[in-house]
Amino acid sequence: MSEPMIKTIELIVNRAPVADRVEPRTSLADFLREQRMLCGTNIGCEQGVCGACTIEVDGVPTRSCITPAVTCAGSTVRTIEGFDDDATMNELRAAFSAEHALQCGYCTPGMLMTARDIVTRLPDADDARVRLELSGNLCRCTGYVGIVRAIRRVLDARRARAATPLAVAAVTA
Known part of the structure; x- marks a missing residue:
């Protein structure tokens, strides 16, 4: 029986350079949890459906359970x-x-990663758009109402902060 083909990958994980050996079949989620001890990334379905394992790879939300770690060589990963x-x-x-x-709380890390993407990428998102964007993240406990309200709270606060200088400038002019 032959030994598995182990590869060394180099990447940036949470702003730190990392070089580690992985088998080609090792998922990014397993690499992060087992080799880097970053256990905030949860594994739910292991099929990329539930979103519990969502992290950022090169600034894009990514399902780490279905992403081979070797494909992230040279990438920037944030958990x-x-x-x-x-x-x-x-x-x-x-x-x-x-x-x-x-x-x-099991879905929370993945939800927060997706929520951050929504807030930074879609500043004008309404409830329907927030729900659409969350459709890849499953939660069995909350019913999503609180999650949508939380994201909208941040979106609304950001819009209010962005509008404030214009209102102040108009009053002082």
């Missing part, structure tokens, strides 16, 4: 742990708490 000092993520975390968008 939920890599957003501790991110203002948008901190605002989302506070909104999720305030809007009771958390129940068991």
Whole structure:
């Protein structure tokens, strides 16, 4: 019996350069959890359907359970742990708490990753668009109402902050 073909990959994980050996069949989720000890990335369905394993690869939300780690060589990867000092993520975390968008918490890291993408990519999203964008992230506990409200809270606050300088400028002119 031959040994598995192990490859060395180099990538950036949460702003730190990483070089590690992986088997070609190792998923990015398993690599992050088992070799990098980044356990905030949850694994649910292992088929890319539930969204629990959502992370960022080169700035794009990615299902890490179906992404082979070897395909990420040279990429920049951010897991939920890599957003501790991110203002948008901190605002989302506070909104999720305030809007009771958390129940068991299993889907929360993937939800937050997707929510951050929605907030940064779709500043004018309405409830219907937020729900559409969340359709790839499954939650068995919340019913999504609190999650949608939390995302809308952040979107509305960002819009209000963006509009404030214009209102102040108009009053002072």
